Amino acid sequence: MKNPSTPARIGQDIPVELQAFNWAAFLGNWLWAIHHGIWVAFVPCLLLLIGVMTGFPPLICISLVFTILTPFALGLYGNAWAWKKRGYYSSPDIFLEQQRQWKRNIFIIFASILFNEWTWKKKYYWSFPDIFLEQQRQWRRNIFIIFFASIVVIVFYYLNFSSMVKIPIQIASKEEEIVQYLGDSIVKSKYLGKISCEWNDRGKRIESHFTVKGTRNEGDLHMIIFMNDDNIIVKKLLLEDLDGNVIYNRTNFYYQYKGVFV
DSSP states (O other): OTTTOOOOOOOOOGGGGOSSOOOOHHTTHHHHHHHHHHHGGGGGHHHHHHHHHHTTTTHHHHHHHHHHHHHHHHHHHHHHHHHHHHOOOOOOHHHHHHHHHHHHHHHHHHHHHHHHHHHHHHIITTTTTHHHHHHHHHHHHHHHHHHHHHHHHHHHHHHHHHHHHHHHHHHHHHHHHHHHHHHHEEEESSOOEEEEEEETEEEEEEEEEEEOOOOEEEEEEEEEEEETTEEEEEEEEEEEETTTTHHHHHHEEEEOOOOOOO
16 A cells, blocks of 8 residues: 555556557547647647737648647557556556547547448539538538537536546545435535646646535535545545535545546
8 A cells, every 4th residue: 555645656657558559549639638638739729729819820830730740649649648647547457448448439430420421422412512512511510519519518527427526425425424414325416516637746636516415414525635546635525514514524534546537
């Protein structure tokens, strides 16, 4: 068991099995980057935005070059960046299994898009230019809808079903006084809440604040945790009733978590 006062650094050597080309990162591009916290993938978008706002054409050209190169960079170095950035995977096998799931899902999406494109071309495109253009406008609308819907789904997932919600509830469920007040089967009771994450060279800091309920009562759970590998140091665990009265307060204790943090 590791000493929680001296957590391991996450900037460790990359396991050999993670040094292969990552097709999930290559094809998933910004979706994969958002999930794994690889914000360097959005540098081309930032450069393009600055170039458009300042009216500086060379910067726009540079952003387009970076846009072309970004998928290849993610494919070549995505595993290393994700492994270092998210240092809480308990083993390379768990990391690779998650990447295989990403690859399967992305290939299904791309196959569906290509099949639809091929079908329409065979039937209509070359004979009816107006139908072709109308279909392209529909594609453009659908892409914008999917883009914004994806953002909504990602935010909804992280606020309700991610490990950043599950782990605080797991920790709270181990505290006898909290269970006595809330009851059994503690769950998040409202869709909204506040969750913030910060990475540094020692691990990940998570602060969460949301309403929970059990079989007896409801309360506001506020927790600050530091995570590295499978080790969690709970800096603050505070439970208040809905009127703001403190029910339980505990600080600086150790908790061990097994599983994939997503």
